[in-house]
Amino acid sequence: MRNTRRTTSVLAVALVAVVAVSGCSKKSETTAATGTGGTSGAKQLKIAFVPKLQGIPYFEAMNAGGQKAAKDLNVQWIYKGSTTADPGAQTDIVKSLIQQKVDVLVVAPNDPDSMAPVLADAKAKGIKVMTSDTDAPNSVREVFVNQATADGIGKALTDALLEKMGGKGKYAIVSCGQTAANLNAWIAVQKKYTAEKYPNAQIVDTVYAGEDEAKAVSMAKDLMNAHPDLTGLVGECTSSAPGVAKAVREAGKIGKVFTVGLGTPQAMKPYLTDGSSSSSILWNVENLGYLTVWAGAQLANGKTIDAKPAVGGGIDGATYTAAQKMLLLGEPLRITKANVDQFNY
């Protein structure tokens, strides 16, 4: 008797929990839907973008650029992502968009391999398929909108740091996810380029802090302790870039240890101002969103993309490589304390 009552109450509360949880995921979807732009014309193109996760400033900036392009080009822009960078949750969202019969589906895949079959399914249903920000190289995608090449970023990071270090000395890299393909590609370029161009400089270690800023801070401090003659640190992603700068600031080593990284402008601003970060290498994220919508519209209208396309929306220097089906935004941007206020994300 007692037991059954207990089981019932367990079930009841489990049910309440499930409802509550699904309730909140539904709610975040509605918030996402408010991000749709444009008016509901009869033949208006529907371009949907699924970011790695929703709510971080990086993808919100991309969303802002996408909304702007949707208005300029008179298409409907759907921006919908999961609140965690989870490949499974992302796949579910992509499948629901396929059900909604969008015209163009753009994904920044968390896991390119598991996304590939889903994209193939979308293409079979007549949807134009693209990737943006992160590629799924072995998929059926028809265009990849690339923010910058691995080569460009790796070299820009290395040059920005070595400029401060006087072209020599020891530095270390605090990366994030150990399996993140783009970060690993950049690190490979940094290693090769440092060895070639700066023979007196040396990368002493590469560590992985996950997407956790506090862990990046403590690992950067460990690295400074382990190598007392360290003069440089690279924060490879948007959580470790402010992380390494904070570590230098807290250790009182501003001016002795220099840092660069891939950080979003507003997060880096306090560190750029006090010198704990020398510069942040990034690209214009809003423009990346704009370019994504533009490419989607080209694709859906059956137009080919020129080698040096005229995009509009203030984008200059985009290039298209037909062999790789890759549309490149341009050279990476160096953000310093001089120009950080131009960016509101």
Next chain:
Amino acid sequence: MTALVEPAALRSRRRPVARAVEGQELALVAVIAALWVALSFGTNTFLTAGNLSNIVFAVAPVALIGIGMTAIIVTGGIDVSVGSAAAVVMVVVAKLIRDSGVPMVEAIAVALVLGVLLGTVNGLLVALGGIHPIIVTFGTLNLFRFVALRLFENKQVTGVPSTLQWFGGGETGLSIGVPNAWWLAMAVAAVMWVYMRHWPTGRHWYAVGGDPAAARLAGIRVHRRLVAAYALTGLLVGLAACVLIGSGGLVQQNAGTGLELQVIAAVVIGGTSILGGRGTVLGTLLGALLVGTVTSAITLLGWRSELTELFIGVFILVAVGVDLLRERRRRSA
């Protein structure tokens, strides 16, 4: 009846020396000491003030929440929502000190009150609902995270001022060369150690975890003790959030993600029985310190980062294994 309520007290009369420490604290002290000696000889960078203060600062939030979690696990419960609760407190406090310029004392007060509130929600659901705590707090893990994400409003909190730098990892967060955050963890642990060993209401937690029905028959107000354990954990989550904000800068949407697992790891490695009824906050402090030492040592030695996970996994399994063996021996004795 008394025997049920205060078994440890009875046992301590039989074997006073062995009962001075209850779990595997001695073994942990030995392991940590051995590690520190080995690392001091193996590297010339481990035994430096900068490194040691980095280790204890990094584990301070885990240790603080772990003290409350020890009380909860002793009652036979668990709280997996602490990471999300910390995120709620962090976003609220970070926004208050950045946007409204709230000074330090008020910011701490808000953090503690909010922490207690969130903890009490868990406590009431566990005590009155009669559902297993892992289900209740798994629910609130998601609910609290939802609340935190709404408060973030799709933006991370950047440019947080250094109002709470007393708790932080910089020069301003040190007293006598030791991070204030760690002093706090030790002070709270000392108070809780005395409370849980010598205060009747402290001992009641063990009784509740040992056998709730018997505890109730013995006149212990089980519900009240349960709510107290969860509310205390909430309070310490608030304190840990102050440490995590620290010298300011950035609070990300993923703040506190996975913190619950680090906390539970420290508690379990510290010798607290996951089945309830046994465990000490001293062990938890040592467990956190062991994890922090290993994490830092792997970077110092230039080993691969993922070895941290390997070592923590082995520690947890060894700790649980030793606990099971001890339990079996106790039953056969």
